[in-house]
Amino acid sequence: MSEELIGAVYIVSAILFVFGLKLLGSPATAVRGNQLSTLGMLVAVVVTLGSTDIIDYRWIAIAAALGAVVGIVAAQRVAMTGMPEMVALFNGSGGLASLLVGWAALGMEGAEGDSQSAFTIITVLLSILIGGVTFSGSLVAWAKLSETMPSGAISFPGQQFVSLILLVATIGCGAAMLAQPDAGTAMLVYAVIALSVLLGVMAVIPIGGADMPVVISLLNSYSGLAACAAGLAINNTILIVAGALVGAAGIILTNIMCKAMNRSLSNVLFSGFTASKSAAKVEGEVKPISPDDAYLILEAASSVVMVPGYGMAVAQAQHVVRELGELLEEHGTEVSYAIHPVAGRMPGHMNVLLAEANVPYDQLIEMDDINRRIENVDVAIVIGANDVVNPAAREDENSPIYGMPIINVDQARTVFVLKRSMASGFSGVDNPLFFKENTRMLFGDAKQSISHMIAEFKG
Amino acid sequence: MSEELIGAVYIVSAILFVFGLKLLGSPATAVRGNQLSTLGMLVAVVVTLGSTDIIDYRWIAIAAALGAVVGIVAAQRVAMTGMPEMVALFNGSGGLASLLVGWAALGMEGAEGDSQSAFTIITVLLSILIGGVTFSGSLVAWAKLSETMPSGAISFPGQQFVSLILLVATIGCGAAMLAQPDAGTAMLVYAVIALSVLLGVMAVIPIGGADMPVVISLLNSYSGLAACAAGLAINNTILIVAGALVGAAGIILTNIMCKAMNRSLSNVLFSGFTASKSAAKVEGEVKPISPDDAYLILEAASSVVMVPGYGMAVAQAQHVVRELGELLEEHGTEVSYAIHPVAGRMPGHMNVLLAEANVPYDQLIEMDDINRRIENVDVAIVIGANDVVNPAAREDENSPIYGMPIINVDQARTVFVLKRSMASGFSGVDNPLFFKENTRMLFGDAKQSISHMIAEFKG
Amino acid sequence: MEMVFLGFVLMLSIFLGFELISKVPATLHTPLMSGANAISGITVVGAITLAGGELAGWATLLAAMAVFFATVNVVGGYMVTDRMLSMFKKKDKPEARS
Amino acid sequence: MEMVFLGFVLMLSIFLGFELISKVPATLHTPLMSGANAISGITVVGAITLAGGELAGWATLLAAMAVFFATVNVVGGYMVTDRMLSMFKKKDKPEARS
Amino acid sequence: MRIGVPVETWPGELRTALVPGNAKKLIRSGFEIIAESGLGRASGFPDEEYTDAGVTIGNDRGEVLSQADLVLRVRQPEPADIESLKSGCVHVSFLDPMNRRELVDSLAARGVTAVSMEMIPRSTRAQKMDALSSQANLAGYVTVIAAANHCPKIFPMMMTPSGTIRPAKVFVIGAGVAGLQAIATAKRLGARVEAFDTRPVVAEQVRSLGAKFVEIDLGEVGQTDQGYAKALTPEQIELQKAGQAKVIAESDVVITTAQLFGRPAPRIVTAEMVSSMQPGSVIVDMAVESGGNVEGAVLNEIVDVGGVNIYGFGNLPSQVSRSASEMYSNNLFNLIDEFWDAETKQWNLSPDDEIVQAAVITRDGNIVHPMLEDK
Amino acid sequence: MRIGVPVETWPGELRTALVPGNAKKLIRSGFEIIAESGLGRASGFPDEEYTDAGVTIGNDRGEVLSQADLVLRVRQPEPADIESLKSGCVHVSFLDPMNRRELVDSLAARGVTAVSMEMIPRSTRAQKMDALSSQANLAGYVTVIAAANHCPKIFPMMMTPSGTIRPAKVFVIGAGVAGLQAIATAKRLGARVEAFDTRPVVAEQVRSLGAKFVEIDLGEVGQTDQGYAKALTPEQIELQKAGQAKVIAESDVVITTAQLFGRPAPRIVTAEMVSSMQPGSVIVDMAVESGGNVEGAVLNEIVDVGGVNIYGFGNLPSQVSRSASEMYSNNLFNLIDEFWDAETKQWNLSPDDEIVQAAVITRDGNIVHPMLEDK
Ligand SMILES: NC(=O)c1ccc[n+]([C@@H]2O[C@H](COP(=O)([O-])OP(=O)(O)OC[C@H]3O[C@@H](n4cnc5c(N)ncnc54)[C@H](OP(=O)(O)O)[C@@H]3O)[C@@H](O)[C@H]2O)c1
Numbered sequence A, B: 001m002s003e004e005l006i007g008a009v010y011i012v013s014a015i016l017f018v019f020g021l022k023l024l025g026s027p028a029t030a031v032r033g034n035q036l037s038t039l040g041m042l043v044a045v046v047v048t049l050g051s052t053d054i055i056d057y058r059w060i061a062i063a064a065a066l067g068a069v070v071g072i073v074a075a076q077r078v079a080m081t082g083m084p085e086m087v088a089l090f091n092g093s094g095g096l097a098s099l100l101v102g103w104a105a106l107g108m109e110g111a112e113g114d115s116q117s118a119f120t121i122i123t124v125l126l127s128i129l130i131g132g133v134t135f136s137g138s139l140v141a142w143a144k145l146s147e148t149m150p151s152g153a154i155s156f157p158g159q160q161f162v163s164l165i166l167l168v169a170t171i172g173c174g175a176a177m178l179a180q181p182d183a184g185t186a187m188l189v190y191a192v193i194a195l196s197v198l199l200g201v202m203a204v205i206p207i208g209g210a211d212m213p214v215v216i217s218l219l220n221s222y223s224g225l226a227a228c229a230a231g232l233a234i235n236n237t238i239l240i241v242a243g244a245l246v247g248a249a250g251i252i253l254t255n256i257m258c259k260a261m262n263r264s265l266s267n268v269l270f271s272g273f274t275a276s277k278s279a280a281k282v283e284g285e286v287k288p289i290s291p292d293d294a295y296l297i298l299e300a301a302s303s304v305v306m307v308p309g310y311g312m313a314v315a316q317a318q319h320v321v322r323e324l325g326e327l328l329e330e331h332g333t334e335v336s337y338a339i340h341p342v343a344g345r346m347p348g349h350m351n352v353l354l355a356e357a358n359v360p361y362d363q364l365i366e367m368d369d370i371n372r373r374i375e376n377v378d379v380a381i382v383i384g385a386n387d388v389v390n391p392a393a394r395e396d397e398n399s400p401i402y403g404m405p406i407i408n409v410d411q412a413r414t415v416f417v418l419k420r421s422m423a424s425g426f427s428g429v430d431n432p433l434f435f436k437e438n439t440r441m442l443f444g445d446a447k448q449s450i451s452h453m454i455a456e457f458k459g
Numbered sequence C, D: 001m002e003m004v005f006l007g008f009v010l011m012l013s014i015f016l017g018f019e020l021i022s023k024v025p026a027t028l029h030t031p032l033m034s035g036a037n038a039i040s041g042i043t044v045v046g047a048i049t050l051a052g053g054e055l056a057g058w059a060t061l062l063a064a065m066a067v068f069f070a071t072v073n074v075v076g077g078y079m080v081t082d083r084m085l086s087m088f089k090k091k092d093k094p095e096a097r098s
Numbered sequence E, F: 001m002r003i004g005v006p007v008e009t010w011p012g013e014l015r016t017a018l019v020p021g022n023a024k025k026l027i028r029s030g031f032e033i034i035a036e037s038g039l040g041r042a043s044g045f046p047d048e049e050y051t052d053a054g055v056t057i058g059n060d061r062g063e064v065l066s067q068a069d070l071v072l073r074v075r076q077p078e079p080a081d082i083e084s085l086k087s088g089c090v091h092v093s094f095l096d097p098m099n100r101r102e103l104v105d106s107l108a109a110r111g112v113t114a115v116s117m118e119m120i121p122r123s124t125r126a127q128k129m130d131a132l133s134s135q136a137n138l139a140g141y142v143t144v145i146a147a148a149n150h151c152p153k154i155f156p157m158m159m160t161p162s163g164t165i166r167p168a169k170v171f172v173i174g175a176g177v178a179g180l181q182a183i184a185t186a187k188r189l190g191a192r193v194e195a196f197d198t199r200p201v202v203a204e205q206v207r208s209l210g211a212k213f214v215e216i217d218l219g220e221v222g223q224t225d226q227g228y229a230k231a232l233t234p235e236q237i238e239l240q241k242a243g244q245a246k247v248i249a250e251s252d253v254v255i256t257t258a259q260l261f262g263r264p265a266p267r268i269v270t271a272e273m274v275s276s277m278q279p280g281s282v283i284v285d286m287a288v289e290s291g292g293n294v295e296g297a298v299l300n301e302i303v304d305v306g307g308v309n310i311y312g313f314g315n316l317p318s319q320v321s322r323s324a325s326e327m328y329s330n331n332l333f334n335l336i337d338e339f340w341d342a343e344t345k346q347w348n349l350s351p352d353d354e355i356v357q358a359a360v361i362t363r364d365g366n367i368v369h370p371m372l373e374d375k
């Protein structure tokens, strides 16, 4: 087949990948998306096999057959709960493949002139480096997830320094290869491979098991980049395009996943180091959150408690609160409304408003009942309440409100506090809740904040 | 400057265009978007001037200076109300430029070998054809908008046939040029130019003045494609990329604008022909609409009347109705609620529900008051009402409900009817409203339909 | 190979163009159209290369005319867009942080 | 010129990748990740060209290994994604037309 | 044409047949109006408002009645009043013609054209004159206000530092016009509302107000083409009682509005059910005038049965006399307006008209209504 | 420890100090309870419910009073009752100690420790015992129900075939605990509600219930640290009256709840304002017991002033006696529970406690409250 024809088919295959990725993002179309993307891959592989460059099919047939068998068996055997580990393994395997392609491409070099060797060397090195990091990083991620190794964060003094040295060494080797393309290449290549693999391990071991999904997603983005680099090395457009697409899409997905965990990416990647150093300092720091990010957390929650207060009344947010509650319920989340006896400014203030908004009476829960099971609540949404959720009433004997029973939202897994500022409530007492580790402040008028979240849910 | 460097700068410029277009789509960032895109253009022009291909700057300087003066003066003189016309003129000017570039590129051909001349000829022809259509089409659009020519749809018998002949002739000329690249090229080129210009005129004259903004948007997409074709002809990447970007974005924008007018693109382009043929046939045809499209129309409306009925009560949609009303008001739309005295199943049924949802009493309007000004209402949203908006009560003496006063929503500019099916209401009488020209049926549970629209507003 | 690249570039640009514009409020329809129109004036770059190159006289003349028209499109287009958007900005009430 | 095209292709692919994914519900995070991972197995195409080409023995061996690993990634990746999505579909209650 | 409006004499009747606003509109249309002094006093409209509107206040009741071509009133006329009427005049009021045959006879004898407001058909066209509906609607509101006023529990839920008060449970039996308004009002006040009706179409309507419909399977139950319920068979009544018993026992308030057009109201709440309720509970029997849905209910009395109060007041609309007068007066205005020819200034009760056929009882000395004629 | 609960003897008092639910909880904590027969009859709790809960029904009132270590009641004791009390027992009730000095003296003389429920401080800790608030809250609800029951207009808006009824306008003066609940209830019923209060912080609270706050500029107005309003100067009162006049004239219902703690209520609605209202309008004066906000209001009467009815009933919570008893009983339970030592089974009103200092009036034969001591 002519190069042009192959190129044209590659374009078709890229289009299929584009549609595939796009459709994978929405529940209604995800299945079709994956099918299109599979088709794209099939087309690309078939047309490649027809290329005139290929003169010997033996190795290909054997390797592909073995790979397919392994892949099929692994995919069918894995339990639904083991999916993330499996994806990690596959990803590592993809990274290793890119590493190998880059490495093999060095054998290609002699064939053409020396003209573009610098470009080739750089791209080969990149594919080895990224592929290696992906490979070993994915393996570590797999080991942590499957508890083959301890899933906690592993760190030792000077860890970051070691990583830095490794990186510098890799770059050094690369520079050496560029400087004298022929002499000692083999040794240098081995060195780069070893360093990359080590780097991947160093990067992932300090991250805790719970963060592994994010890490896998990031490594997945890397493996796309590795494929892209390999494509540049061997001058193959579909590798470049598909790899770059996946690399970019993976970064966005990683970001989305971080937000759903209410973390920043750098926090995920480096918290293993910082955690040991500064544990106590956190008190006194307020962590604001945007409605978009709050949505991502809510979306992943399976039980949510709304705790309304006077601010809900001021914002007249009762209708949107109920709407959010309904949306969450449709989404399969368990929703209830915890009413503190003195929330608002008159007895029954919250009742009037929530009844107006048609919140079913069964969903209204009294303080004592909710406190009994607050630890199992994923997210407590405090809507313009302040005094009635102030843990000082429980903890601080000197507080003027000490002894007042409160709704212990601080014991829920995550707390959102919706208010306009850091101002205190009716009693004029500061609220330590706002500074707790698991609290996120969602500043702004409660009605607007909730409307934003609703829009996210619907959009 | 080396070709590689220029290419790199072109990439930067393309990135700026991408960001520019993206940011232009949202009110908060539109100004910055336009600035980035301006910067992109500046960079592209400057780097091009530095190209080693350019040996003579005189023509460029003169033409550019003149063009800049004309552009500046025109842009500053035009009244805010004359913007669409101005854009049409600019667009035509851009189309003409692409036509000329394509044409001039024919002079380039001799310089290189004959090798890619087929490709060049095709792309040159495309840029002439698309550029010519854009040019003359834009001029006609301008003339209609500025009322330099009658703004109504102009059509004559056999118009579509004539257009078809023109198109065939153009293709014929193109084929001839390809067949014998040298002989008679000049004449053929003139013919293609003339045919393209004629085609543009024929395409736009049958479209009425009110649809011109959509036409301009479409022609704008064409002028992007023309630039892209010109880029292919002279092998200039930034033309290709920027042209294709604008071409694609323009089509999406055209589509969005069509939806906002509640039309399909083909309806806009060809209604001039069909209107004369089938005016009466429309009766009996129901036009469904999706919530997304309904949103686009609502967004462009400046006065909206909600007409609730028993279906709103069944769907318990009162809260979302109020929310939609509030959103529209924030958006600057005038919103009122017209209550028919017998809407629902008990006297005051709608009042109870709307009061529960906190709709202010001032926004509730009685039937007689709304009927007095219904002609000036852009959109009447009928929410699960049926009998109380049934024009048969006014028009059809044999109808069992003849003589009952109704809310004359059919006299509003556009009517949305939100209901689940074509079923009749309490009285069991069919409703001709559903078949009216200006009625759109939004099928589905009223609460869900409205929630969808709200999500669009917020998203 | 260059044709393949051309194909990829075209395909990717078109997809990107489709993805870039999704939901545009009605008030921005005209400015966006106008801004996109200004970008389509990129033809000016092509016109410049031709007008400054070593072509036959007639072609150079055509190219110079192309420079003229494209410049009108670019300069006028950007300015008009800017004017529209500045109007729009004034009307927009200042929004509080959300 | 080819470098310029390469640059454009890279740039456009990356932007398109960014634009393609915007808001993904939490339930789709893992399937999407897995689906994207399968695509990144595109390396298989490169590996095939090398493994079938006329390279030195050691390079061919490496390439064949690459084919193996990439195939594992591709085949396993797509299948696993499909399994996850079919689960997901069953859980999804049938929705009425909207 | 001269309209005469006398003061209502029926005991406890606080409504009036004409409010000043409508008087003004009628006078503008070309009518002359003479009213008895004190016409609107009980419903909050002083004589001045009438005179301001252009109404003449007659010297005495006799004058008003004897000079009028068209007499408007709420309740059926006293025999003495009929004597004063001009022969050939039209008399519009509630009349209860089925049960007050002697009244109909004497109206016919006097040559009066009598229009009975209960007989206005329930057609789409006549809705605006349908006083039965307009008054039933207000009665529904009143039942709930009265129940709340007599209930020792508050209706809404309240979670307060002094404990949580559960919402009151209100059970509405019969969800016609009045029942639906009762449901809506009780919901507004924050009660948990349940309802039952024999007509199956009502279930959706009840839910559309956010209340719960109590499902009791009675087998086939029909409704007339006017939308009224058909009477149940004795077996069905038993089924209904069985189905209701538990709901009633758990309710704080029971409101009954079950009626059968032209027949005595069904007796559906037994003494046993009453005694199953908590002391302090309230029952409002809106059907007490037509026989009562509740065993033990007494007209115009509150009966205490072992701590449960059965509220049996008739004429509930009179308790909101101002609103009720406005609505009734609007109904009459719409009726007059419907048959008023503005050009010829003629008021023409054409015998061919459906509404006239349904609502006119006597005319030209004869009883013309098909349901009464042949008796 | 034995708790005794007598029947209330105050005329019209329907509440009870202990409901069966709380009796059960107290008995479970280790108390013994003796009650007079008929204790909860007026509020819907028959004797059986008490005996089921473990309460002993005493043979007569004397027995109940004389055997109790802790007497619970709603209203202040009769002089005769004081005679029966055991010396050294604790007596918890509303007491009105400022105005009933002689009662306080005789309680002290008898050696009774008297706790006055009005004096419970408004601290965060004491909120659950704050009977003044819990009862005012219910009173606020009752004002609106009573107003609706007496108002000849319906509260909600209705657009019907028989015309549109505009929503009633309700004006609430004084938006403390009771006023806010009145606003909420009137809003629920669909009225257009406006409100005014002298304390500026209240404006936001009124709006938070969806009602309109009437802005009247009175200059500087303070509030005490317990949250009570300070009295206005005579000039300010005039300003307020002027500002209110128009709103009152346009209102269908005026509800006044303006009180000043420990002083007579301000007189803020004049006879002139009353007569400016439409006939049939209703005024509910909740402050009538402490002197009345409305000129012409008479305690426990409905006064008709030119068609405007001024409703002046005291003891509004008694109208919802069941709910009110539950809340009051909860308040007492919380009070007892607060000072109950479950381990030692001791009930200990420690004199160091803030609440005790505020609410205990007499102890060990002496008057110990700072506001009464030195008089
Ligand atoms: N229930 C009763 O009967 C009663 C009666 C009198 C007093 N109280 C007292 O009132 C308090 C009630 O506690 P609570 O937690 O309900 O209220 P709170 O402590 O008064 O706090 C209300 C919070 O809402 C926020 N807020 C106000 N407007 C808002 C808006 N538009 N959007 C978002 N947030 C808004 C305020 O913060 P920002 O300003 O930062 O937004 C404020 O901190 C208790 O101290 C209680 O003792 C109760």
Ligand SMILES: NC(=O)c1ccc[n+]([C@@H]2O[C@H](COP(=O)([O-])OP(=O)(O)OC[C@H]3O[C@@H](n4cnc5c(N)ncnc54)[C@H](OP(=O)(O)O)[C@@H]3O)[C@@H](O)[C@H]2O)c1
Binding pocket: B308, B309, B310, B311, B312, B314, B315, B341, B342, B343, B344, B345, B346, B347, B348, B349, B383, B384, B385, B386, B387, B388, B389, B418, B419, B420, B421, B422, B423, B424, B425, B426, B427, B444, B445, B446, B447, E124
């Ligand atoms: N107000 C009164 O006092 C009173 C009393 C008795 C009778 N009536 C009569 O009732 C009628 C009232 O007229 P109307 O226009 O209010 O109601 P209607 O004519 O009965 O029509 C209601 C419409 O709502 C639609 N609907 C039902 N559920 C829905 C849902 N969940 N979502 C969306 N649409 C839904 C139904 O169509 P789909 O099934 O296709 O969805 C139906 O056509 C009049 O004929 C009047 O005479 C009134």
Ligand SMILES: NC(=O)c1ccc[n+]([C@@H]2O[C@H](COP(=O)([O-])OP(=O)(O)OC[C@H]3O[C@@H](n4cnc5c(N)ncnc54)[C@H](O)[C@@H]3O)[C@@H](O)[C@H]2O)c1
Binding pocket: B345, E122, E123, E124, E127, E130, E133, E136, E173, E174, E175, E176, E177, E178, E179, E196, E197, E198, E199, E202, E226, E227, E228, E229, E232, E240, E257, E258, E259, E260, E261, E266, E268
């Ligand atoms: N023009 C119109 O279209 C129009 C006007 C007014 C009323 N209507 C309809 O007519 C119907 C009846 O109106 P109404 O309120 O005057 O009726 P009604 O006063 O005669 O009866 C009240 C209700 O009691 C119910 N009932 C009868 N026997 C019962 C039993 N054993 N148990 C429980 N409930 C029982 C009836 O079904 C009815 O709903 C309503 O559905 C109303 O919507 C229509």
Ligand SMILES: NC(=O)c1ccc[n+]([C@@H]2O[C@H](COP(=O)([O-])OP(=O)(O)OC[C@H]3O[C@@H](n4cnc5c(N)ncnc54)[C@H](O)[C@@H]3O)[C@@H](O)[C@H]2O)c1
Binding pocket: A345, F122, F123, F124, F127, F130, F133, F136, F173, F174, F175, F176, F177, F178, F179, F196, F197, F198, F199, F202, F226, F227, F228, F229, F232, F240, F257, F258, F259, F260, F261, F266, F268
């Ligand atoms: N523990 C607590 O935090 C707690 C408990 C209960 C009440 N409170 C607060 O205490 C405040 C007063 O409560 P209350 O209802 O018992 O007060 P109250 O019964 O003494 O007075 C009722 C209302 O009348 C108002 N008023 C006085 N003079 C007036 C005038 N001339 N015109 C208009 N209004 C006038 C007062 O401002 C008050 O709002 C409320 O704000 C309440 O929120 C706090």
